[in-house]
Amino acid sequence: MKKRLFSYLLIILLFFHPFFDAVSQIAEGSMPAPTNIRADQCPCILPDLSVVFTVNAPKADNVQIDLVKMYEMKKDEKGIWTVTTDPLDPGFHYYSLVINGVRVSDPASESFYGTGRMSSAIDIPEPGVDFYTIRDVPHGDIRHKHYFSNITGTWRSINIYTPPGYDNSGNEQYPVLYIQHGGGEDERGWAVQGKTAIILDNLIAEGKAKPMLVVIPNGNVSRPGMAAGGYNDEAMAVFREELFENVIPFIENNYRVKTGADNRAISGLSMGGGQAFYTGLRNTDMFAYVGVFSTGLFGGIGRPGGGESSFDAESVIPGLLTNPESFNKKLRVFYISVGEQDPRIEPTRKLVQTFRDNGLKVEFSSFPGGHEWQVWRKSLHDFAQQLFK
Amino acid sequence: MKKRLFSYLLIILLFFHPFFDAVSQIAEGSMPAPTNIRADQCPCILPDLSVVFTVNAPKADNVQIDLVKMYEMKKDEKGIWTVTTDPLDPGFHYYSLVINGVRVSDPASESFYGTGRMSSAIDIPEPGVDFYTIRDVPHGDIRHKHYFSNITGTWRSINIYTPPGYDNSGNEQYPVLYIQHGGGEDERGWAVQGKTAIILDNLIAEGKAKPMLVVIPNGNVSRPGMAAGGYNDEAMAVFREELFENVIPFIENNYRVKTGADNRAISGLSMGGGQAFYTGLRNTDMFAYVGVFSTGLFGGIGRPGGGESSFDAESVIPGLLTNPESFNKKLRVFYISVGEQDPRIEPTRKLVQTFRDNGLKVEFSSFPGGHEWQVWRKSLHDFAQQLFK
Numbered sequence: 001m002k003k004r005l006f007s008y009l010l011i012i013l014l015f016f017h018p019f020f021d022a023v024s025q026i027a028e029g030s031m032p033a034p035t036n037i038r039a040d041q042c043p044c045i046l047p048d049l050s051v052v053f054t055v056n057a058p059k060a061d062n063v064q065i066d067l068v069k070m071y072e073m074k075k076d077e078k079g080i081w082t083v084t085t086d087p088l089d090p091g092f093h094y095y096s097l098v099i100n101g102v103r104v105s106d107p108a109s110e111s112f113y114g115t116g117r118m119s120s121a122i123d124i125p126e127p128g129v130d131f132y133t134i135r136d137v138p139h140g141d142i143r144h145k146h147y148f149s150n151i152t153g154t155w156r157s158i159n160i161y162t163p164p165g166y167d168n169s170g171n172e173q174y175p176v177l178y179i180q181h182g183g184g185e186d187e188r189g190w191a192v193q194g195k196t197a198i199i200l201d202n203l204i205a206e207g208k209a210k211p212m213l214v215v216i217p218n219g220n221v222s223r224p225g226m227a228a229g230g231y232n233d234e235a236m237a238v239f240r241e242e243l244f245e246n247v248i249p250f251i252e253n254n255y256r257v258k259t260g261a262d263n264r265a266i267s268g269l270s271m272g273g274g275q276a277f278y279t280g281l282r283n284t285d286m287f288a289y290v291g292v293f294s295t296g297l298f299g300g301i302g303r304p305g306g307g308e309s310s311f312d313a314e315s316v317i318p319g320l321l322t323n324p325e326s327f328n329k330k331l332r333v334f335y336i337s338v339g340e341q342d343p344r345i346e347p348t349r350k351l352v353q354t355f356r357d358n359g360l361k362v363e364f365s366s367f368p369g370g371h372e373w374q375v376w377r378k379s380l381h382d383f384a385q386q387l388f389k
Numbered sequence: 390m391k392k393r394l395f396s397y398l399l400i401i402l403l404f405f406h407p408f409f410d411a412v413s414q415i416a417e418g419s420m421p422a423p424t425n426i427r428a429d430q431c432p433c434i435l436p437d438l439s440v441v442f443t444v445n446a447p448k449a450d451n452v453q454i455d456l457v458k459m460y461e462m463k464k465d466e467k468g469i470w471t472v473t474t475d476p477l478d479p480g481f482h483y484y485s486l487v488i489n490g491v492r493v494s495d496p497a498s499e500s501f502y503g504t505g506r507m508s509s510a511i512d513i514p515e516p517g518v519d520f521y522t523i524r525d526v527p528h529g530d531i532r533h534k535h536y537f538s539n540i541t542g543t544w545r546s547i548n549i550y551t552p553p554g555y556d557n558s559g560n561e562q563y564p565v566l567y568i569q570h571g572g573g574e575d576e577r578g579w580a581v582q583g584k585t586a587i588i589l590d591n592l593i594a595e596g597k598a599k600p601m602l603v604v605i606p607n608g609n610v611s612r613p614g615m616a617a618g619g620y621n622d623e624a625m626a627v628f629r630e631e632l633f634e635n636v637i638p639f640i641e642n643n644y645r646v647k648t649g650a651d652n653r654a655i656s657g658l659s660m661g662g663g664q665a666f667y668t669g670l671r672n673t674d675m676f677a678y679v680g681v682f683s684t685g686l687f688g689g690i691g692r693p694g695g696g697e698s699s700f701d702a703e704s705v706i707p708g709l710l711t712n713p714e715s716f717n718k719k720l721r722v723f724y725i726s727v728g729e730q731d732p733r734i735e736p737t738r739k740l741v742q743t744f745r746d747n748g749l750k751v752e753f754s755s756f757p758g759g760h761e762w763q764v765w766r767k768s769l770h771d772f773a774q775q776l777f778k
């Protein structure tokens with residue numbers, strides 16, 4: 001009984017001690033990152049966008065911050081480890097704490113499903129950029145639902161953005177953007193990291209985007225026993241089946257949406273960009289708008305087993321280069337984007353040039369940044385303005 | 390440039406390596422926990438409800454699992470640490486991995502906002518209990534919204550359960566249950582850990598609960614500079630202000646809900662149970678239904694600075710013991726619940742007896758379990774069936 005009471009006391013301490021193991025220290029001239037857990041003031045961002053991280057770990061031998069670049073932390077006499085990073089790019093960065101070689105999430109930050117686990121992340125505000133900041137405009141919802149999939153044999157989780165006024169617009173019907181996350185992410189990606197609701201609310205309030213639904217499914221689809229995700233034909237086929245047999249019927253049966261290719265868009269980032277490319281261009285009778293953000297499909301780093309020269313668009317999408325007119329006629333917008341510091345940029349640029357040389361119409365945008373959410377937020381912001389007009 | 394390429398290669402490895410640092414091993418006769426990250430098979434639950442945890446940490450000196458009780462893990466020659474726990478209670482348990490003394494989340498499990506940070510948790514299925522399992526019945530939504538608070542001066546996040554058919558029920562109006570999370574949690578608690586949508590969907594399908602909205606706000610309310618949460622009068626006052634000035638008007642202006650005390654219920658768990666007690670009983674003109682789950686307000690472990698004998702109900706709610714008839718007349722259900730292994734049970738039982746001895750009507754339920762979500766899921770399941778009838 002004493003042991004039990006002691007255990008409960010421990011839990012109480014856990015519940016009420018506001019700072020836990022992460023020690024909050026305000027570095028001069030800094031601001032807490034917006035991704036911090038409420039009570040914690042570090043990670044904190046310095047005016048030059050370098051970041052101070054602190055960890056209370058007196059008994060650790062080695063503590064690092066993994067922000068793709070590894071930063072070695074230094075311990076003070078109280079056991080507090082600290083490091084100040086180089087200036088970081090604005091935007092959303094997954095990162096890990098590495099304690100004696102074990103990669104874990106930082107208890108001082110929020111966690112997000114990415115890199116195949118719940119990962120900590122830091123969101124560095126971009127000076128002068130507020131298209132993904134909540135404003136006092138009419139707001140839509142993110143609706144969380146479950147539907148049963150006859151492909152996976154499971155109930156699956158899905159997020160759906162409905163635009164402002166959806167509840168009070170009587171019989172009005174809306175077009176739909178289907179949007180896919182990247183590898184190691186799921187249906188939370190565009191809803192949380194991507195800030196889809198805020199981006200669309202702001203665009204709709206400014207009159208820059210048509211009111212639309214944005215459907216955010218889990219793109220990791222596999223039959224029992226099959227590995228989920230990836231760029232191979234089997235993975236693309238099962239993704240398409242799930243979308244066509246389960247997701248789209250679920251949306252069209254349960255929401256007031258317009259049907260027909262002119263009222264459907266498909267897009268995605270990285271692995272999801274590959275899914276949008278395959279599924280959109282192979283089914284132009286279903287989608288008149290296709291958006292491909294930062295995909296590794298076109299070559300460059302990120303395509304497992306693929307190199308820069310391994311992508312043959314014509315073999316994947318017959319007619320794309322030899323009969324571009326049929327695509328130009330059916331597709332109202334074919335959009336490609338990529339980050340300017342993403343190694344995918346060169347193969348992507350080359351392919352866009354090839355498309356254009358062969359007479360295929362394609363919109364191309366690049367944004368400062370690597371293979372990261374800031375580029376994808378900007379891609380959505382850009383692509384959404386071109387839809388359903 | 391080479392360094393940059395190497396960094397990108399690292400990120401690719403992170404995105405595509407399915408198992409990361411957590412090594413998956415299937416213990417014989419075990420099942421993966423439902424809270425596991427998709428690819429991982431441990432933590433795994435043995436038939437006696439003991440759990441096998443594994444961590445790949447060759448360079449760590451000491452690794453523990455903190456499930457309130459601390460379990461020391463043992464390292465094999467490959468650097469894999471393993472432990473098998475005692476049989477665990479069914480239900481949802483927050484837990485931590487402790488690496489060389491640093492308490493972090495386990496990358497092998499989902500994380501949930503609880504204990505004041507993103508904490509890993511394991512959900513042990515309870516044999517024969519399926520009221521919180523998704524069934525093939527009509528499903529409602531969890532809708533995620535933001536509203537602006539003039540109390541905190543910030544946009545605040547809120548989750549709202551709308552019942553099945555809400556979108557297609559014309560002008561029908563619904564009653565509302567306002568429900569609060571516990572200390573160290575937020576508006577995600579009832580939506581995710583609590584499985585509110587599934588519990589209500591199932592109850593409504595069985596005809597055991599009336600279709601209702603369930604509003605899940607963030608109960609950590611503070612004016613700028615003031616500490617959030619807790620049981621003191623200032624904390625309770627600012628919680629009430631936020632609810633009355635912002636949350637309830639936001640709901641009543643934006644959703645098809647019935648107004649008046651008979652169509653409003655308030656409840657909560659632990660700290661939120663205290664908030665429901667204060668706010669509900671002090672405002673019986675607003676709420677005819679009050680549900681108090683596992684609160685530390687009544688004494689016992691969990692009330693900061695309070696002991697078993699320190700709770701004086703009459704001074705907190707004048708008339709509660711001396712004029713019980715006025716409460717019996719206004720309250721259609723006054724409900725209290727607590728876990729049978731929660732140290733709060735004795736003071737709670739005593740207070741319920743005092744209420745009854747003084748002629749105050751109160752429903753009381755206890756459930757097997759400690760100060761944990763399984764008790765609160767059962768409390769919601771129990772309380773929701775008594776509402777708006």
